[in-house]
Amino acid sequence: MANNYFLIESSWEVCNKVGGIYTVITSKAPHMVKQCGEDFLFVGPYFEDKARSELQEEKPKGAIAKAIKVLQEQGLQAHYGTWLTEAEPKAVLIDFSPWRNRADDIKKTLWEKFGVDSLGAPDDFNEPIVWAWAVAQFAHQLQQALGETMILHTHEWLTGVAILACKASNAAVKTVFTTHATMLGRAMAGSDADLYGEINTIDPEQAATKYQVKAKWSLERACAQHATVMTTVSEVTGREVERFLGRPVDQYLPNGLSLATYPTFEDSSIHHARLRDQMREFLLYYFFPYYTFNPAETLFYFMAARYEFHNKGIDMMIDSLAQLNTRMKESGHRKTIVAFFYVPTAVGPVRPELADSKLLFLDIKDYIVDAKHDITSNLIYGVMSGESINEKTLIRQDIRQQLKKNLQKMHHGGMPPLSTHDILDPNDPIMRHLHEVGLDNKADDKVKVIFYPIYLSGADGLLNLTYNQCIQASHLGVFPSYYEPWGYTPLEAAALGVGAVTSDLSGFGKYLQSNKLGSTGTSDMPGVAVMKRDNVRYEQGVEELTDYMFTYANYTREDRVKNKIQARRIAEQADWADFVKFYFMAYEKALKK
Structure with missing residues (x-):
């Protein structure tokens, strides 16, 4: 055995892309395979439609075949094969559907043994706990068949039940639990609560009840309490773990990227020029039917995010752009800023x-x-x-x-539209706030905005650019998040040689600060700037972000190139080739307990 143990990494997103954890585990997979060899296995849920394109099924052998056979004897089916992602790791997908009727029995055990209060649990609670119970059974059987030390690493509460099931059956399995964002923290931030102002004073159980996440919070807390090793992705979520889940973090697991899959800085520079020109062409039919300005003197700022208006800092970006517009007009600035909001929502056709x-x-x-x-x-x-x-x-x-x-x-006649598509919500927060602050694409505005509310497929009939291409075409990514356990977008921008600004309330921003990799405020050529949002008034954050965007607008071409180089250097410090070591630190800690 390469590491003197067998490792199972289990997530609801193995061969099942539904969120950001899929990116984490797939981009990390080559380094796991390199380090562990055949002593490593992914375990996920079986959904036929997803598995058809994600898993190349094969006949299992040895200990894995024995463990799968036991599952079959208990009425379950497990599918073994190669996950069709980089490095082609092996995976087992468990079809838990025959055990659906066991949900109440599992919840009864969780209450009696671990105090998990699942009364009033939402509909999306049952499937993961049934599946995770089956994961634990598989891990237990595989450990017995191997006769070797085993570590089971579970991501989020959806898989965490496997930790409790192993505990209940006295399985000889070491467990590692990772929460990427606590249920209570996300719920509070999404409800515009003062999360960071209240975090040290609130009663977690009362708050979980208030924000209607008690069942998941209760389960998440039990997983944290009973895991051999407790982990999370950043110091930001570390505060939540200790306060809401009642246990300090044993090991931080920052999210990385596989830089080998990104273009070199030289190639990125070539792509930028070509894609920027394509973006400029888009301006010619978006704005020029109404008025003209010089595309060659135009900078592209952008935000790409899920539609979480406050959590992602969309509100702050709009307010800062409004101040930037005033400042640039008053100074007679020669530049024009076009700010794109790549935030998918419900839409009708193209305008x-x-x-x-x-x-x-x-x-x-x-x-x-x-x-x-x-x-x-x-x-x-x-x-x-x-x-x-x-x-x-x-x-x-x-x-x-x-x-x-x-x-x-x-x-x-009139003014250019604020959005590329008809927005179905008549009270859409982005559209409403743009009008409230006076960002309405007037001819004399130095800051113009485009709400691009669809997924960037590369074939949408307008820009026809992919997500990465839109980043490469741009000059600055703006991500002033209020709640961001990690935050891949500024890291992805940096990896593509594009400058960015993030906040110290994002996990990535906090990591840069702690490791002195980023710069704050208006520092010269920070690559990725980290603005202050922790323990500062909202208005101060708006002013600081405005200052940085104005500073960037004053950069010369040579300055922007230097900033791009620094951004890429920062991204190179977050390569999985280096970050994977934190995972193995967690596993070593589990072995010693």
């Missing part, structure tokens, strides 16, 4: 005026491309002959007339 403008723009572009040879020839002749060069000498009259007709059709 008809935008769809029409795009078609007319493409028609104009086609006319010019078709006439490119004649225009080039006329330009060369004009230069060589010394004759005057203007649109009449460059472009044939019939083409000029058609172009003018199309341009007249493109012209709109």
Whole structure:
């Protein structure tokens, strides 16, 4: 055995992409396989539609085959094979559906042995606890078949029941529990409660009841109490773990990236120029039917997030952009900022005026491309002959007339839209707040906004860029989160050579601060700036973010390149090649207990 133990890593998101943990475990997998070899196995739930594209089934052998056979004798089916992700790790997916009727018995045991209060549990409580109970049975049987030391690492409460099941059956299995965000912390932050102001004074059980997460909080607390080793992703969630779950963190497990899957800095620079030009072209039919400005003097800021208006700092970004707009207008700034909000929500079709403008723009572009040879020839002749060069000498009259007709059709009255699509919610918080602060895309605004409320598929009919491509096309990512247990987006931006600003209430921001990797405030070329939100007034946060965005707008091209280089250097400090060591520290601690 490579590590003198067999390791099972279990998550509801093994071969089942539903959230951010999928990114964590798949990007980390190559390093787990490299370190553990054949002594490592993922275990997840079996959902036929997902498994069909995620798992290449194979016939199990040896101890794994024996453990699966015992499950079959107990009425369960388990599917073994290769997970079709990087490094192709082995995985077992357990079909727990035959045990659905055991949910009440499991909850009874959880109450009697561990004090887990599941009365009034929501509908999404039963399936994970039944599945996790089966995971524990599999781990127990595999350990007996191997006759070796085993560690079971579970992610979140959805898998944590396996820890309690192992405890109840006295299984010879060491357990590691990771919470990526406590149920109570997320619920409070999502309800606009003063989480960090109240964290040291509230009664967790009363708060869990108030915010309707008592069953999950109670289960999560029991998992934390009975795990051999308790872990979480950052110091931010560490505070929650100690206060809400009643146990200090044994080991922090920061989230990393596999930098080998990202383009080199040189390639990113080439991609930036090409994708930036594609973004500039988008501006030509989004804004130019109403008024014009210089795309070459335009910077692209962006936020990409789930629609959590307060938690993700969307409110703060809007307020700061409004102040930035005022400051840039008062200073007569030559730059224009276009800020994109990539925040998916319920939408109707693309706004008809935008769809029409795009078609007319493409028609104009086609006319010019078709006439490119004649225009080039006329330009060369004009230069060589010394004759005057203007649109009449460059472009044939019939083409000029058609172009003018199309341009007249493109012209709109009023102002450009704030969103690319019709937003179904008439009280949408982003749209409402943009209007409240006066960010409505007026001609004299130096800060213009585009709410892009759909997933970035690369084939959406407008930008036609993927998520990574939109990042690469941009200049600055803005993520002033209030509640962010880790925060992949600024790290992803940095890995793609794009500067970012995050907050000290995000796990990643706190990690940068603790390890002196990022810079705060308006420090020169921070790469990833970390703004203060912990124990500061909201208005102070808005002012600091405004200051940084204004500072960035004043960067020269050379400054921006230096900042991009520093951002990439920071990302290199968060590679799984280095961060995976924290997982093995946790496992060593489990073995010693």
